């Protein structure tokens with residue numbers, strides 16, 4: 001018989017709560033320490049990004065924990081991007097072929113609550129008001145602080161899993177013990193959230209089943225629906241003045257300056273945000289970064305997952321989806337290896353190249369969202385992409401589909417997207433329509449360069 005197996009999770013956010021559920025159901029003794037208070041008692045004190053786009057990778061992970069139905073009951077379907085042009089025109093660009101290929105807007109707080117309930121039902125022990133402060137890896141002990149009164153609590157552990165997000169305290173402790181090869185690249189753009197409330201009749205003020213985008217070249221606004229008929233608007237802007245003279249957070253020193261920017265660049269959005277000045281003044285300006293580590297674990301004593309291991313910029317809407325995929329992969333490796341160090345190593349070997357691929361794709365997608373979605377070349381390439389997908393359904397699969405509606409490894413999606421991008425660019429160069437495209441040559445190139453994709457996902 002195997003020895004009793006216990007794991008101590010740091011962070012009861014999205015990844016921590018899901019992982020606790022998956023592990024507790026497999027018979028692990030799971031303790032989860034979270035720095036905030038219990039959101040079931042005092043309401044959710046999220047802090048950032050009120051809603052998130054949930055895609056197939058995330059939904060698959062939720063299904064493993066029987067959480068999908070509860071989460072989907074509060075999710076709002078987004079069929080595509082609704083592009084808002086400067087002149088007020090709008091255009092819906094579908095993400096997939098039909099309503100089987102859509103993404104879902106979910107509320108971070110509701111999702112977290114659902115997952116916490118499941119974790120506790122599965123037998124995980126949740127400890128709130130416990131902020132990891134210090135770890136003694138040699139003595140297998142840690143100190144946690146209750147920030148309400150500063151009281152310190154000592155615990156022992158067999159192994160720690162860090163699901164404590166981008167600013168991970170466990171990562172800092174591991175790095176101090178044995179360097180992880182850490183590099184953080186801060187984006188020179190930040191974000192701020194605003195709210196579109198329901199219309200006076202209680203309904204949504206704009207099309208609910210879309211992710212709205214106001215692309216403006218080097219900056220943009222987006223809006224995602226919430227099931228209480230509001231939208232969360234996120235403005236992405238350079239942090240500081242740049243050579244191009246773009247608007248930037250440093251120069252928007254008060255709500256009036258920000259309002260003037262909206263009146264100029266996001267004129268159709270401004271009247272939808274009645275509490276603009278109050279939202280602007282109250283909501284913090286968020287920073288965005290890509291975190292890369294050479295090592296994710298300290299032998300069998302500690303491992304990082306989710307944002308703690310690979311925080312990324314949010315432009316592909318995959319950070320949570322990737323963190324959920326981590327949870328499923330880790331549970332599988334723990335099933336397959338009796339030895340924790342072997343399980344952690346196998347997990348990191350599998351996930352590191354994939355996290356790195358989605359981090360790159362997320363950076364690339366910022367350019368696409370803010371600059372390309374209203375560009376005729378881009379739209380022609382999308383038309384050709386759809387046509388090639390119809391001609392070669394198992395070989396030429398659109399980039400967005402591979403990342404969002406499938407579960408093939410991110411690294412494979414990235415490599416295939418690069419090959420496909422060259423094919424699309426070569427075939428549309430100098431054209432403003434698909435008439436005259438040499439389909440025979442294109443078909444031959446697709447057959448030569450793109451092997452059929454595995455159909456397991």
Ligand SMILES: Cc1cc2nc3c(=O)[nH]c(=O)nc-3n(C[C@H](O)[C@H](O)[C@H](O)COP(=O)(O)OP(=O)(O)OC[C@H]3O[C@@H](n4cnc5c(N)ncnc54)[C@H](O)[C@@H]3O)c2cc1C
Pocket residue numbers: 010011012013014015016033034035036048049051052053054130131132133163164165166167168169170191234286305306307308314316317318319320321322323
């Ligand atoms: C603006 C924005 C928009 C985004 N949009 C999307 C999207 O549309 N789709 C998507 O998939 N992803 C999106 N993401 C990414 C997503 O938010 C993260 O990838 C996801 O939250 C990662 O989950 P996590 O559990 O690793 O970390 P978190 O969700 O950050 O959870 C970490 C938890 O650890 C706790 N904690 C922190 N420090 C300690 C400590 N010292 N001791 C104990 N507990 C601690 C925190 O309180 C928190 O509960 C977005 C991110 C941002 C910033």
